[in-house]
Amino acid sequence: MSKERIQISEDLYDIMPSDYQDLVKSATYGKEDRGWKDIGTSKELIEQHSLCAGCPESMAFRYILASLPNPEDTVMVGSTGCTSLVFPMVAVHNIHSLFGNQNAIASGLKRALSVRFPGRVKDVVVLAGDGATVDIGLDMTLQAWFRQEKFTTICFDNELYANTGGQESGLMQKGFVAKMAPVGKLFDKVRLPEIARESGCHYVVNCTVSKPSLVEKVIRNAVHIAREIGPTYLQLYTPCILEIGKNSMEGLQEMRDSEKPTERFAYKEYVSEPAKQLLAELAAKDKERKAAAKQLAGQVSA
Amino acid sequence: MADIHSVIGTKNKKGQTYTDTWKLMNEAPRTPSFYTGSEVIKEALRRASCDVMIAYPITPQSEAAALIGELFAEGYIGDYFRGESEFAVMSQCAGAAFGGARVFTTTAGPGTMRAMENFPMWSGARLPIQMIVTCRGINSPLSIQPDTLEIAYLLNTGMLVWHAETAQDFFDWILKGYMVSEEPDVHLPLALCCDGFFVTHTKDVVNLTPADMCLPPYDPYRSPVPCMDMECPPVRMMRDPFVMKSNYISYATHASWQQEIWAAVERSRKHSIHWLNGLIDAENTDAEIMIVASGTAVSQGREAIRLLEDEGVRCGLVKVKTLRPWPEEEIREATKNAKHIFVPEFNVTGWLAKEIKATIPNPERVHAGPRVCGGMTMPPEIIVSEIKTALGMKTFSLAGRGS
Numbered sequence: 001m002s003k004e005r006i007q008i009s010e011d012l013y014d015i016m017p018s019d020y021q022d023l024v025k026s027a028t029y030g031k032e033d034r035g036w037k038d039i040g041t042s043k044e045l046i047e048q049h050s051l052c053a054g055c056p057e058s059m060a061f062r063y064i065l066a067s068l069p070n071p072e073d074t075v076m077v078g079s080t081g082c083t084s085l086v087f088p089m090v091a092v093h094n095i096h097s098l099f100g101n102q103n104a105i106a107s108g109l110k111r112a113l114s115v116r117f118p119g120r121v122k123d124v125v126v127l128a129g130d131g132a133t134v135d136i137g138l139d140m141t142l143q144a145w146f147r148q149e150k151f152t153t154i155c156f157d158n159e160l161y162a163n164t165g166g167q168e169s170g171l172m173q174k175g176f177v178a179k180m181a182p183v184g185k186l187f188d189k190v191r192l193p194e195i196a197r198e199s200g201c202h203y204v205v206n207c208t209v210s211k212p213s214l215v216e217k218v219i220r221n222a223v224h225i226a227r228e229i230g231p232t233y234l235q236l237y238t239p240c241i242l243e244i245g246k247n248s249m250e251g252l253q254e255m256r257d258s259e260k261p262t263e264r265f266a267y268k269e270y271v272s273e274p275a276k277q278l279l280a281e282l283a284a285k286d287k288e289r290k291a292a293a294k295q296l297a298g299q300v301s302a
Numbered sequence: 303m304a305d306i307h308s309v310i311g312t313k314n315k316k317g318q319t320y321t322d323t324w325k326l327m328n329e330a331p332r333t334p335s336f337y338t339g340s341e342v343i344k345e346a347l348r349r350a351s352c353d354v355m356i357a358y359p360i361t362p363q364s365e366a367a368a369l370i371g372e373l374f375a376e377g378y379i380g381d382y383f384r385g386e387s388e389f390a391v392m393s394q395c396a397g398a399a400f401g402g403a404r405v406f407t408t409t410a411g412p413g414t415m416r417a418m419e420n421f422p423m424w425s426g427a428r429l430p431i432q433m434i435v436t437c438r439g440i441n442s443p444l445s446i447q448p449d450t451l452e453i454a455y456l457l458n459t460g461m462l463v464w465h466a467e468t469a470q471d472f473f474d475w476i477l478k479g480y481m482v483s484e485e486p487d488v489h490l491p492l493a494l495c496c497d498g499f500f501v502t503h504t505k506d507v508v509n510l511t512p513a514d515m516c517l518p519p520y521d522p523y524r525s526p527v528p529c530m531d532m533e534c535p536p537v538r539m540m541r542d543p544f545v546m547k548s549n550y551i552s553y554a555t556h557a558s559w560q561q562e563i564w565a566a567v568e569r570s571r572k573h574s575i576h577w578l579n580g581l582i583d584a585e586n587t588d589a590e591i592m593i594v595a596s597g598t599a600v601s602q603g604r605e606a607i608r609l610l611e612d613e614g615v616r617c618g619l620v621k622v623k624t625l626r627p628w629p630e631e632e633i634r635e636a637t638k639n640a641k642h643i644f645v646p647e648f649n650v651t652g653w654l655a656k657e658i659k660a661t662i663p664n665p666e667r668v669h670a671g672p673r674v675c676g677g678m679t680m681p682p683e684i685i686v687s688e689i690k691t692a693l694g695m696k697t698f699s700l701a702g703r704g705s
Contacts, residue, residue: 005533005534005535072532073532075401075531090536091536092532093528093531094530094536095397095400095530097396097400097420097423097427098423101389101390101393101396101420104385104389104394104397105393105400106397108356108393108394108395108397108398109398109530111383111398111401111403112353112380112399112405113531115354115380115381116402116403122532139386139390140386140390140393143385143386143390
């Protein structure tokens with residue numbers, strides 16, 4: 001789909017919702033260098049959301065949607081949980097079906113799009129919580145990676161079941177007292193980034209969403225590598241401020257505290273050899289494009 | 303007027319000609335072939351212009367699922383792979399259908415049960431996936447033998463549910479099934495059931511349509527809900543998700559969505575009648591004794607009727623072809639003269655008899671049996687015996703009954 005597809009008939013323009021008019025006027029579908037800096041100057045691909053005030057997940061959603069390299073041909077797959085409350089507000093096609101089956105849905109979807117649109121780019125991005133990714137859906141998460149399905153899996157890790165009221169999850173830290181862990185969680189936080197690497201992911205990043213520029217970089221890398229090479233996995237810390245007893249304005253600091261070098265969300269990255277090569281090629285092309293643009297600008301001013 | 307966008311008459315990459323389905327099914331020459339039910343599924347799929355098939359091993363559908371893999375290797379199917387479990391496979395099927403593909407899969411018994419959470423989701427999402435169900439036992443202790451209990455669980459999922467008697471039904475209904483499922487006013491998944499082993503593993507003469515003719519491809523833009531391929535503008539389908547709000551609007555919206563699914567099941571009636579030549583087949587409806595059955599119990603009932611005729615007892619037969627939509631009026635009409643209605647079934651609970659009792663006036667006419675389960679066969683003699691006993695006639699004692 002290109003931006004031309006979302007024109008509004010003149011006769012109907014005034015009765016369309018204003019957020020849709022804005023999408024047509026100033027969204028960044030098709031903009032080659034779109035990114036987090038477009039926030040504030042263009043229509044974002046997310047309208048209002050119904051998350052808690054100050055929820056870091058809402059920041060993550062905004063940065064991710066601003067950073068998708070190809071939203072006009074991207075389909076997202078969600079799962080049950082807080083994220084499923086946001087997806088109806090997102091201006092790319094997205095699927096919610098069941099709890100935990102997101103990577104199975106994405107496998108079928110990606111293959112169908114490949115059959116129907118050979119030679120065209122159709123990116124698929126999964127975005128689900130840690131319960132969906134690591135507990136109920138772990139089988140399908142891993143099997144999609146084993147099969148080398150070409151899509152990106154993003155896990156919003158808030159270290160518990162937030163939407164159901166703060167129960168223990170596999171990504172919860174050991175010892176944390178929560179519902180269904182009345183004496184504290186008895187086993188370690190599941191090491192999914194390492195498991196992802198061993199399961200065949202070509203790009204794995206573990207980080208927080210405190211820095212929009214970093215989110216932009218890892219999203220672009222993950223989507224490009226998934227498109228060309230194979231599965232990619234991003235585990236992003238989006239703390240549930242409600243369940244860890246923080247106030248609305250404290251989410252950002254919580255992420256900053258958790259990404260210090262010795263903490264569990266210190267930036268960690270794995271890139272496979274073919275993926276390194278692809279990123280180098282993309283960087284070279286980008287440099288070339290920028291140099292050409294600079295030259296052109298020089299000619300114009302001269 | 304010729305449709306300039308029509309692909310009818312053009313060829314696919316395998317050299318098959320896209321053919322008007324009505325002509326393909328009703329006018330194209332047929333070749334008698336001696337095949338197992340599994341091979342017949344493969345031959346139907348060869349002609350189905352299927353985009354994606356996803357497989358998982360479980361007896362007795364494994365052979366069919368593997369044979370379709372051969373079709374993929376030959377280039378007749380767009381994509382094919384083995385999923386990791388039936389739950390995952392049915393979600394993968396959903397993903398492919400969300401993406402606008404014509405999708406096919408097969409399952410059986412415990413696999414149907416494991417995947418069950420997906421089926422109301424399929425119908426709620428209006429995905430016209432076709433799933434073959436080769437019924438087998440589901441209870442512990444483990445059994446792989448034929449038993450139709452799993453069909454009872456499918457009846458309230460919002461899927462269309464058809465029950466094939468023979469391999470010929472299977473061949474025709476796979477192709478016709480897509481035509482009903484994909485109608486814009488239906489657009490629902492189809493569970494096409496048969497009795498495992500009896501149909502899948504026995505050979506039968508089946509009249510096949512020409513291998514160089516195939517169905518027109520699926521057009522996902524005839525769907526009543528948007529195809530998730532970003533080829534049409536994304537729309538906000540709801541202000542807030544239903545799950546988010548505990549208020550009357552939210553309940554009412556969800557309720558109307560459910561009602562629409564079942565309205566679509568009802569709307570499939572006219573299309574099913576058109577393609578299947580009625581939702582039931584009925585013979586001797588003036589008889590005072592009727593057998594009403596679905597699946598291979600129909601074949602056994604037909605044989606029982608022949609045996610009874612030899613003894614001067616006249617008996618009629620209703621073959622129920624579609625369980626959803628349920629042929630309520632047809633069954634009422636076909637049984638209106640019957641004083642006794644026998645419902646032979648291959649399951650322990652007698653779900654078909656219960657459906658019939660809830661449908662007809664004077665339901666005490668229904669004799670819910672004979673029933674066999676756990677893989678037992680149903681010799682026509684036990685149907686004869688059941689009928690004669692009910693009529694107060696002398697009957698041979700059957701071996702093992704101790705009478």
